[in-house]
Amino acid sequence: xxxxxxxxxxxxxxxxxxxxxxxxxxxxxxxxxxxxxxxxxxxxxxxxxxxxxxxxxxxxxxxxxxxxxxxxxxxxxxxxxxxxxxxxxxxxxxxxxxxxxxxxxxxxxxxxxxxxxxxxxxxxxxxxxxxxxxxxxxxxxxxxxxxxxxxxxxxxxxxxxxxxxxxxxxxxxxxxxxxxxxxxxxxxxxxxxxxxxxxxxxxxxxxxxxxxxxxxxxxxxxxxxxxxxxxxxx
Amino acid sequence: xxxxxxxxxxxxxxxxxxxxxxxxxxxxxxxxxxxxxxxxxxxxxxxxxxxxxxxxxxxxxxxxxxxxxxxxxxxxxxxxxxxxxxxxxxxxxxxxxxxxxxxxxxxxxxxxxxxxxxxxxxxxxxxxxxxxxxxxxxxxxxxxxxxxxxxxxxxxxxxxxxxxxxxxxxxxxxxxxxxxxxxxxxxxxxxxxxxxxxxxxxxxxxxxxxxxxxxxxxxxxxxxxxxxxxxxxxxxxxxxxxxxxxxxxxxxxxxxxxxxxxxxxxxx
Numbered sequence: 058x059x060x061x062x063x064x065x066x067x068x069x070x071x072x073x074x075x076x077x078x079x080x081x082x083x084x085x086x087x088x089x090x091x092x093x094x095x096x097x098x099x100x101x102x103x104x105x106x107x108x109x110x111x112x113x114x115x116x117x118x119x120x121x122x123x124x125x126x127x128x129x130x131x132x133x134x135x136x137x138x139x140x141x142x143x144x145x146x147x148x149x150x151x152x153x154x155x156x157x158x159x160x161x162x163x164x165x166x167x168x169x170x171x172x173x174x175x176x177x178x179x180x181x182x183x184x185x186x187x188x189x190x191x192x193x194x195x196x197x198x199x200x201x202x203x204x205x206x207x208x209x210x211x212x213x214x215x216x217x218x219x220x221x222x223x224x225x226x227x228x229x230x231x232x233x234x235x236x237x238x239x240x241x242x243x244x245x246x247x248x249x250x251x252x253x254x255x256x257x258x259x260x261x262x263x264x265x266x267x268x269x270x271x272x273x274x275x276x277x278x279x280x281x282x283x284x285x286x287x288x289x290x291x
Numbered sequence: 292x293x294x295x296x297x298x299x300x301x302x303x304x305x306x307x308x309x310x311x312x313x314x315x316x317x318x319x320x321x322x323x324x325x326x327x328x329x330x331x332x333x334x335x336x337x338x339x340x341x342x343x344x345x346x347x348x349x350x351x352x353x354x355x356x357x358x359x360x361x362x363x364x365x366x367x368x369x370x371x372x373x374x375x376x377x378x379x380x381x382x383x384x385x386x387x388x389x390x391x392x393x394x395x396x397x398x399x400x401x402x403x404x405x406x407x408x409x410x411x412x413x414x415x416x417x418x419x420x421x422x423x424x425x426x427x428x429x430x431x432x433x434x435x436x437x438x439x440x441x442x443x444x445x446x447x448x449x450x451x452x453x454x455x456x457x458x459x460x461x462x463x464x465x466x467x468x469x470x471x472x473x474x475x476x477x478x479x480x481x482x483x484x485x486x487x488x489x490x491x492x493x494x495x496x497x498x499x500x501x502x503x504x505x506x507x508x509x510x511x512x513x514x515x516x517x518x519x520x521x522x523x524x525x526x527x528x529x530x531x532x533x534x535x536x537x538x539x540x541x542x543x544x545x546x547x548x549x550x551x552x553x554x555x556x557x558x559x
Contacts, residue, residue, distance in 0.1 A: 062449040104558070109387055109391065110558040110559075111556065111558060125292065127394065130391065130392065131393040135388070137387065137388060142309065142388065143383075145306075155392070156294070157295050158392045158394060160293055163295070177518060
């Protein structure tokens with residue numbers, strides 16, 4: 058089943074062409090990494106997926122629904138590079154808010170929040186305000202929010218940024234676990250070394266154009282992702 | 292979006308303001324402003340009595356001046372909270388995360404407006420309670436129906452003010468927005484007095500006249516619903532301003548619809 062389908066997707070900011078005729082398909086259960094140098098158009102692609110930007114031409118659908126509609130977003134979890142919510146909210150309340158929006162009842166929410174806190178090893182932070190958390194702790198709260206409700210597509214924007222080595226390991230373990238549960242992962246990153254062992258598919262975006270996209274092993278043919286990336290982008 | 296999430300989003304709007312200093316600042320300003328207003332009115336009244344020796348301004352008349360002051364202040368607060376309710380999410384960059392959730396942009400805007408309205412209603416209740424204390428004697432002269440209806444009627448203009456504030460906040464910040472809406476409201480009342488006295492408002496159109504006409508049509512006439520209260524209270528020669536009430540309702544709805552239309556097409 059195709060989860061993400063972009064057809065001739067283009068977007069520009071004034072004269073700057075952020076996306077130029079991108080065609081991409083991501084199937085259910087894939088772990089897909091969108092790679093590219095800064096300014097390649099990765100964030101714009103993610104924003105269109107989330108309905109935060111609208112394409113100027115072409116289309117993007119999620120679960121066969123037009124991206125940007127609330128129904129298309131109902132099965133999406135999104136973790137931005139820097140998770141930020143109202144600083145005066147406690148961790149537990151932040152997650153309860155996300156659980157409510159995900160459609161969980163009050164009772165379901167309490168169970169799901171407590172489970173998510175446990176899985177991210179942040180149960181002791183439950184009563185702490187977001188303003189008192191480090192960047193790594195905030196990212197864990199953001200990750201915990203992804204576990205609430207029935208999210209089938211998880212979009213992670215630079216997820217390794219700001220995490221310490223233990224945090225990175227925990228995140229990788231969690232993502233592997235989510236993948237084994239059949240979740241589709243979409244990772245937007247420029248840290249190739251972290252993404253390579255995790256993802257089974259990737260695409261390289263440069264100057265708005267999708268240069269390549271496909272299954273990792275068939276594209277790399279024994280090369281490292283770093284070497285392949287430099288070869289393609291240069 | 293489910294009802295529980297919508298309620299949480301409304302509560303979140305209230306929390307945002309309560310947590311910021313503006314909430315307590317507005318409580319202080321409301322009490323200070325209305326207390327000062329009362330003191331000035333009493334001093335003015337006493338001055339007239341001293342000079343003329345007769346009571347030309349009774350407390351029964353002063354209560355209407357005070358009522359107008361409470362309503363004008365509430366509209367100011369409505370504009371202020373309307374201007375900030377979405378803008379603060381944009382500046383704190385929380386908006387991207389909120390709108391990435393399965394929340395429709397229309398529901399998000401509605402929750403923000405309702406939340407702001409609830410907040411301003413709190414100040415209004417506070418103001419009317421203060422009015423009850425200051426004018427406890429004069430209130431006995433006013434009919435019970437008018438006393439009950441007056442505060443309820445006052446909630447509608449503040450809702451329209453919050454919507455107007457939200458509309459303006461799509462383009463400008465809080466301070467510029469307050470100045471802009473203040474100028475626009477003055478322009479609107481100037482246009483109203485001008486166009487109601489001319490036979491053909493469309494004759495000899497100049498740029499200024501066109502702007503005046505737009506303001507006349509677009510800015511909700513906040514005072515219109517109060518004509519109900521005046522009639523109920525038996526104010527001499529008071530009539531219900533149906534045309535202005537219709538303009539008030541329609542322009543308020545139109546402003547929210549336009550705001551929602553623009554907001555749904557905006558990128559973040």
